[in-house]
Amino acid sequence: xxxxxxxxxxxxxxxxxxxxxxxxxxxxxxxxxxxxxxxxxxxxxxxxxxxxxxxxxxxxxxxxxxxxxxxxxxxxxxxxxxxxxxxxxxxxxxxxxxxxxxxxxxxxxxxxxxxxxxxxxxxxxxxxxxxx
Numbered sequence: 782x783x784x785x786x787x788x789x790x791x792x793x794x795x796x797x798x799x800x801x802x803x804x805x806x807x808x809x810x811x812x813x814x815x816x817x818x819x820x821x822x823x824x825x826x827x828x829x830x831x832x833x834x835x836x837x838x839x840x841x842x843x844x845x846x847x848x849x850x851x852x853x854x855x856x857x858x859x860x861x862x863x864x865x866x867x868x869x870x871x872x873x874x875x876x877x878x879x880x881x882x883x884x885x886x887x888x889x890x891x892x893x894x895x896x897x898x899x900x901x902x903x904x905x906x907x908x909x910x911x912x913x
Contacts, residue, residue, distance in 0.1 A: 803830040815849040838882040844874045867894040
C-alpha cells in the first residue's frame with residue numbers, strides 16, 4: 782500500500798478548507814454602500830450562501846472591493862410567528878466578480894422589520910381605546 786494522498790478526480794472540487802460552514806440560502810436583500818460614514822449607494826441583491834463570517838450575493842451592480850457595506854436580508858421566519866425579521870450584516874466587500882459579491886461580515890444581528898404594518902407590538906404596547 783502507498784501512503785501517498787489520493788488524487789482529486791478531474792472536475793471534482795477540492796475538500797472544503799473553510800472553518801465556517803456555508804449554507805446555500807437564497808433570500809432577497811437590500812444593501813447600502815457607505816463612504817465616510819454616509820450612504821453612497823443603495824441597491825438590491827439575492828443571497829447565494831451565508832456563513833457566520835460572510836455572505837455571497839448576486840447584486841444588481843458590480844461593487845468595489847474594500848467598500849463598507851450594510852446588508853438587510855429578509856428572513857423567512859417571523860418573531861413569535863407575527864413580526865417580520867431582517868438579518869442586518871455590516872462588513873466590507875471582499876470581491877465582486879462573475880461568481881458573485883463576497884461580503885466579509887464584521888457584525889450581524891436580527892432586527893424587526895415593518896413593525897407598524899405587521900401588527901408586531903408587544904401586548905403591553907398595543908393602543909387601547911378607552912372611549913366608551
